[in-house]
Amino acid sequence: MGTVTCRLHQILSSLTVISLFSMLKILVALLLLSLLPVHASDCRYLSSPPDATRAAGQNNIAQAWYGGATTRYAHAVLGDSIEADTLYIKQHNQSGCALSLTLAPHSVFEDITPRIADVTGDGQDNVITIESHEDYGASLAIYAIKDRQVVKVTSTPYIGTRFRWLAPIGTADFNADDILDIALIRTPHLAGVLQIWSFAAESPELLIAEAGYSNHKIGQNFITGGISVCSDGPRIVVPDIRWQNTLTVSLTNGTLNTLHSAAGTDSQTISRGLQCP
C-alpha cells in the first residue's frame, strides 16, 4: 500500500512540474507577443461618422479623430443624425494604437473634425472638440494627453438647452498673452453670439461676447469664415447673422470692431475677406 502511495505521489509531482513548465511557456510566449511592434493595421477603432476626417498636428499630437458613430442625439445640425462618442488621439513617436476616450451615454461629439492647437499655454497640444449633452446642448471641450490618457482639461459652460449648438471659428492670440485663444459663434442660427475664449492655464475666460454673427447654416457639414493673423493682429471673417454681408472684425481695447463689411457671403467674398490688407 505504501509503495502505491509513493508512486502516485511521484506521478502527481511530475504532472505539476509539467503543468508549471507549460504555464511558463505560455507566459514567455505572451511576453514575446507583447514586445512585437504593433502595426497600424493591427489597431481596431470604432467606426467614424461618414463625413468625419482626421486632424493632423505639428507638435506632440500627430492625429485626432472621432469614432464610435451613434444616432443617439438626433439634432442633425450638421446634415445627418450621426455623431460620435469616442475621441482618438495619436501622438508623434508613439508606438502602438491611438489613445481614446469614450463619452458617457448622455453626450456626443457634435462635430466633424477636431482641431489641434496648444490653447492652455503649456507647450503641449490640445484637441478642441464640440461636445453636446442631451439636456444642455453644446460646449467647447478641450482635451489633452496626460499620463498616457486622454483627459478633458477644461471647457466652456453648456449652452443650457438641448439641441443648441456652437461653431468654432478658429484660434489666434487675441489678448497678446502669447497663448492661442479660441473664437466661436454660439447658436449661429439664433442669436449668433461671437465669443472669444482664453483657456490659459486650463482656466476658461470669456474675453468678449457680442451677438449678430454667423458661420453655419443648418444642415451644412462645414463652417464658413475663419481667422487671418495680419500685421495689426488677428482678424475674424464671418457672415453677419442674416448672411447679407461678410464682416471683418478685430478685438481692440476689449471691444469688437468691424474693420470692413463686404456685400455678400459667397465663398469668393469670404476668401477676399481673409486676405490681409
Ligand SMILES: [Ca+2]
Ligand atoms: Ca496645452
Ligand SMILES: [Ca+2]
Ligand atoms: Ca491669448
